[in-house]
Amino acid sequence: MLILQLLVSGIEAGALYALTAAGFALIFGATRIFHFAHGATYALAGYAFVLATRLGWAWPAGVGLALVVAIAFGLLLEAAVYRPIQRHHGAFFTVFVAAFGVVIVVQSLIELSFGRAFIAISSPLTRAHEVLPGLYIARVFWLALATAGVVFAVLGAFLARTRAGIGLRALAENPDLLRAFGLSSRRLSALAFALGSALAVPGAVLGAMTTGLSPGVGAHVMLISLAASVMGGIGSLRGAALAGLLLGIVENLVVAGLDTQWSEAAGFVALFAFILFRPRGIFGAALVR
Amino acid sequence: MTGGKSMVTRRIWLGGAAGLAAGALLAPSRPRAEDAYILGTLFPMAGPNAEYGTIFTAGAEMALKHVAADKMLSRPLVLRAEDSEGTPQGGAVGMSKLVNVDRAVYVLIGFTGVSKAAAPIGARAKVVLVNGGGVGPDLAGLSPYYWNVIPLVPDEIKVLVPFLMARKLRRIALIYVNDPFGNGLLKSLKGDLTAAGGEIVTADAIAPTDQQFSAIAARIRTLSPDAVYFASYGAQQAEIIKQLRDAGISQQLLTYSAATIPSVRNLPEAEGLIFTNQAADWSADDPITKRFVADWRAAYHTDPTTYNQNYYNAVRLFALLAQQLEKSGKPVNGDNLRAALLATRRFPLVGGEGVFDDLCDISMKIVVNRYQDGKLVPIG
Numbered sequence: 001m002l003i004l005q006l007l008v009s010g011i012e013a014g015a016l017y018a019l020t021a022a023g024f025a026l027i028f029g030a031t032r033i034f035h036f037a038h039g040a041t042y043a044l045a046g047y048a049f050v051l052a053t054r055l056g057w058a059w060p061a062g063v064g065l066a067l068v069v070a071i072a073f074g075l076l077l078e079a080a081v082y083r084p085i086q087r088h089h090g091a092f093f094t095v096f097v098a099a100f101g102v103v104i105v106v107q108s109l110i111e112l113s114f115g116r117a118f119i120a121i122s123s124p125l126t127r128a129h130e131v132l133p134g135l136y137i138a139r140v141f142w143l144a145l146a147t148a149g150v151v152f153a154v155l156g157a158f159l160a161r162t163r164a165g166i167g168l169r170a171l172a173e174n175p176d177l178l179r180a181f182g183l184s185s186r187r188l189s190a191l192a193f194a195l196g197s198a199l200a201v202p203g204a205v206l207g208a209m210t211t212g213l214s215p216g217v218g219a220h221v222m223l224i225s226l227a228a229s230v231m232g233g234i235g236s237l238r239g240a241a242l243a244g245l246l247l248g249i250v251e252n253l254v255v256a257g258l259d260t261q262w263s264e265a266a267g268f269v270a271l272f273a274f275i276l277f278r279p280r281g282i283f284g285a286a287l288v289r
Numbered sequence: 290m291t292g293g294k295s296m297v298t299r300r301i302w303l304g305g306a307a308g309l310a311a312g313a314l315l316a317p318s319r320p321r322a323e324d325a326y327i328l329g330t331l332f333p334m335a336g337p338n339a340e341y342g343t344i345f346t347a348g349a350e351m352a353l354k355h356v357a358a359d360k361m362l363s364r365p366l367v368l369r370a371e372d373s374e375g376t377p378q379g380g381a382v383g384m385s386k387l388v389n390v391d392r393a394v395y396v397l398i399g400f401t402g403v404s405k406a407a408a409p410i411g412a413r414a415k416v417v418l419v420n421g422g423g424v425g426p427d428l429a430g431l432s433p434y435y436w437n438v439i440p441l442v443p444d445e446i447k448v449l450v451p452f453l454m455a456r457k458l459r460r461i462a463l464i465y466v467n468d469p470f471g472n473g474l475l476k477s478l479k480g481d482l483t484a485a486g487g488e489i490v491t492a493d494a495i496a497p498t499d500q501q502f503s504a505i506a507a508r509i510r511t512l513s514p515d516a517v518y519f520a521s522y523g524a525q526q527a528e529i530i531k532q533l534r535d536a537g538i539s540q541q542l543l544t545y546s547a548a549t550i551p552s553v554r555n556l557p558e559a560e561g562l563i564f565t566n567q568a569a570d571w572s573a574d575d576p577i578t579k580r581f582v583a584d585w586r587a588a589y590h591t592d593p594t595t596y597n598q599n600y601y602n603a604v605r606l607f608a609l610l611a612q613q614l615e616k617s618g619k620p621v622n623g624d625n626l627r628a629a630l631l632a633t634r635r636f637p638l639v640g641g642e643g644v645f646d647d648l649c650d651i652s653m654k655i656v657v658n659r660y661q662d663g664k665l666v667p668i669g
Binding site: 111129214252 | 531
């Protein structure tokens with residue numbers, strides 16, 4: 001029963017990892033921008049939800065506020081930080097340092113506004129109940145699964161069937177060709193940031209209820225997103241989502257046989273294994289020099 | 290250049306110089322660093338443990354105000370803050386800067402790992418470090434220049450274990466941070482619990498940065514312990530409490546003095562949490578405690594914590610020792626401060642008379658507390 005319980009915990013964590021990692025992968029896949037501040041988007045969305053709760057807003061309004069904040073932050077970064085750097089042919093390292101600086105600014109702003117302490121939203125959704133002897137499941141588990149399922153289904157349909165979605169997939173391949181088809185690479189880049197940032201919101205909102213938030217929470221989120229993106233195949237949305245889910249499951253299942261300290265390390269052992277034996281990731285395309 | 294332009298330029302220069310001179314005369318006089326006693330603070334000021342840095346600093350700052358108001362010293366006391374980040378690396382870097390750049394004569398410090406990294410640097414430079422927040426067993430006698438104004442965790446365990454045995458809480462699951470503090474606590478708890486007839490049914494080590502505890506909760510639940518003791522600090526404590534309760538762990542939760550911070554006290558899931566702490570009687574009628582508590586309530590509209598008390602006491606201890614040295618015409622340095630402490634031993638501090646042993650560690654009474662309705666209630 002312990003294994004089953006750990007599997008349930010792993011799927012819950014993995015579903016949230018999958019959504020957040022997919023956001024990072026979507027942005028990187030479409031724009032080739034290493035959006036290191038994706039963790040800051042997660043933190044801002046989570047704190048926006050906390051703010052709405054404190055103001056006594058209903059949860060849909062709180063989720064709405066988190067979405068607005070996350071998307072606005074993503075669009076602002078794209079327009080005010082990344083685009084000017086790229087206009088001046090800034091190197092990858094310049095983009096990384098700029099994003100890193102933004103992360104520190106966001107963390108400081110959160111500390112100034114909400115304090116440095118841990119914040120969690122107490123909700124009956126996170127209280128686990130015994131559904132089978134020895135198996136405890138909270139309602140938030142079903143909510144995480146349903147959210148991930150619906151979001152990925154809608155996103156998949158958007159990317160496969162709409163003109164903008166197909167444009168996003170093509171953006172990374174050949175921006176010049178896009179222009180020939182009358183599509184604006186600038187607008188598509190903004191769309192990628194808006195969608196990618198919005199994907200951080202479900203994880204942030206449910207994370208605020210389950211694991212809680214602290215001003216530095218973005219660093220952990222970013223690490224998971226990065227690992228999932230590499231394991232899934234750089235730029236592959238479904239790869240990042242699947243790898244995020246796997247990371248959550250591995251982190252939890254490993255506790256059944258090893259010391260708990262191996263929990264997070266196990267995910268990164270899996271990452272190293274991918275880098276060594278399948279560097280292109282689960283769904284990444286093989287590159288030949 | 291024409292004569293007119295030259296005249297204007299001269300006027301501008303003269304006016305500027307006069308303005309600067311007037312500004313210097315009218316501005317409130319600020320102590321120059323070389324005229325002041327430099328007190329360093331080496332606290333976590335950012336990251337998951339930053340809450341402690343704010344709490345520690347507030348206690349020290351109130352003491353600075355009182356020392357200045359009472360004109361205890363002939364020279365001003367100036368605080369220089371370094372961020373330890375709560376890590377040994379941060380502690381070593383910060384302490385080096387305080388010693389070599391700021392020329393601090395006395396440094397307030399917290400956290401076991403930070404202390405162990407900074408103490409050798411303090412010992413080499415003969416700069417006194419005073420700990421009011423770290424409770425790791427190794428902190429006793431860390432160096433002749435490392436003093437504790439807080440009782441260490443073995444003292445807390447010695448009080449807690451008989452309390453647990455009396456309530457038939459014998460099988461304890463332990464979650465501990467894998468660092469010098471956590472490993473020291475594991476050793477103390479295991480030794481005292483086994484000697485008293487209890488046992489540790491599982492000891493799960495966690496990293497200070499871990500955020501997910503549902504897997505640990507699942508494992509603990511299968512072992513059905515009588516109680517769960519967690520040894521962590523900062524924001525992580527609240528995460529552990531919440532996730533254990535969410536995962537259906539209904540057993541008694543136990544911990545140590547680090548749980549006195551607001552983020553734990555205000556957590557609904559922390560209701561009923563039992564923890565040990567140094568005794569603090571805010572209604573005591575000695576003038577030093579009364580003044581500290583009254584000014585604290587006036588400034589913060591709440592009662593102080595024992596961390597506020599400890600760092601207030603650490604600064605007050607410096608003022609008392611430096612005052613003694615000034616009167617006897619001796620320089621205020623590490624050796625003389627230590628000699629004065631060991632010669633005097635007893636000092637009027639917040640909470641009553643502070644008595645120091647040969648290792649320069651204070652002794653205090655420990656009590657067992659419970660959070661009830663978000664308030665700390667002594668129960669044993």
